Amino acid sequence: MFTNSPSTSRQILTVTKLNRLARTVLEGEIGLIWLSAEISNFVAAASGHWYFTLKDNKAQVRAAMFKGSNRNVRIRPKEGDKILVRASVGLYEARGDYQLVVEHMESDGEGALKQAFEALKFKLNNEGLFDTANKRALPERINRIGVITSSSGAALHDVLSVLKRRSPQTEI
Numbered sequence: 001m002f003t004n005s006p007s008t009s010r011q012i013l014t015v016t017k018l019n020r021l022a023r024t025v026l027e028g029e030i031g032l033i034w035l036s037a038e039i040s041n042f043v044a045a046a047s048g049h050w051y052f053t054l055k056d057n058k059a060q061v062r063a064a065m066f067k068g069s070n071r072n073v074r075i076r077p078k079e080g081d082k083i084l085v086r087a088s089v090g091l092y093e094a095r096g097d098y099q100l101v102v103e104h105m106e107s108d109g110e111g112a113l114k115q116a117f118e119a120l121k122f123k124l125n126n127e128g129l130f131d132t133a134n135k136r137a138l139p140e141r142i143n144r145i146g147v148i149t150s151s152s153g154a155a156l157h158d159v160l161s162v163l164k165r166r167s168p169q170t171e172i
Contacts, residue, residue, distance in 0.1 A: 069103050
C-alpha cells in the first residue's frame with residue numbers, strides 16, 4: 001500500500017485514517033496470542049471492565065479485559081501477579097494507543113519483579129531499616145533538603161514547584 005520510494009503522487013492521510021490503518025494491520029497480522037507477564041496498575045472500573053499494565057523486566061503494554069470476559073476468571077488479579085493471558089492486539093483509534101484486549105486470564109505464580117521487591121524488603125527489614133527504634137523524629141523546621149532524581153525529570157520539577165509555593169525559604 002505504501003512504499004518508501006519517492007513519488008510524484010502523495011497519498012495524504014488524516015490522523016483518523018492512519019489510526020484505522022494501523023488498527024487493521026495490528027489486528028490482522030498478529031491475531032490471538034498467549035502472553036506471560038506480570039500485572040501492574042490494576043483498576044477494576046465501575047463498569048465492570050478491568051484495566052491494567054502487563055510487563056516484564058524490559059517492557060510493558062496496556063491491557064483491558066471487558067466485563068463479559070473477566071467474569072469467568074477464577075483469580076482476582078493484583079499487583080505483581082504473574083499471569084498467562086490469551087489476548088488480541090488492538091488499537092484505540094481515538095488516542096492512537098495500542099493495547100491488548102484480554103479474553104482469558106489464569107495465574108502463573110508470583111512474578112519475578114514482585115519476588116525481587118519482597119526480597120529487598122526482607123533484606124532491608126533484617127538490617128533494621130524499618131525498625132521504629134531506629135527512626136528519628138523530623139525537626140520542627142526543615143531548612144534544607146536534598147532531592148535525588150534525574151535533573152531533567154518531571155519529579156524534580158514537581159518537587160521544586162511545590163517547595164517554591166509552600167516553603168520558599170527552604171534551601172535545596
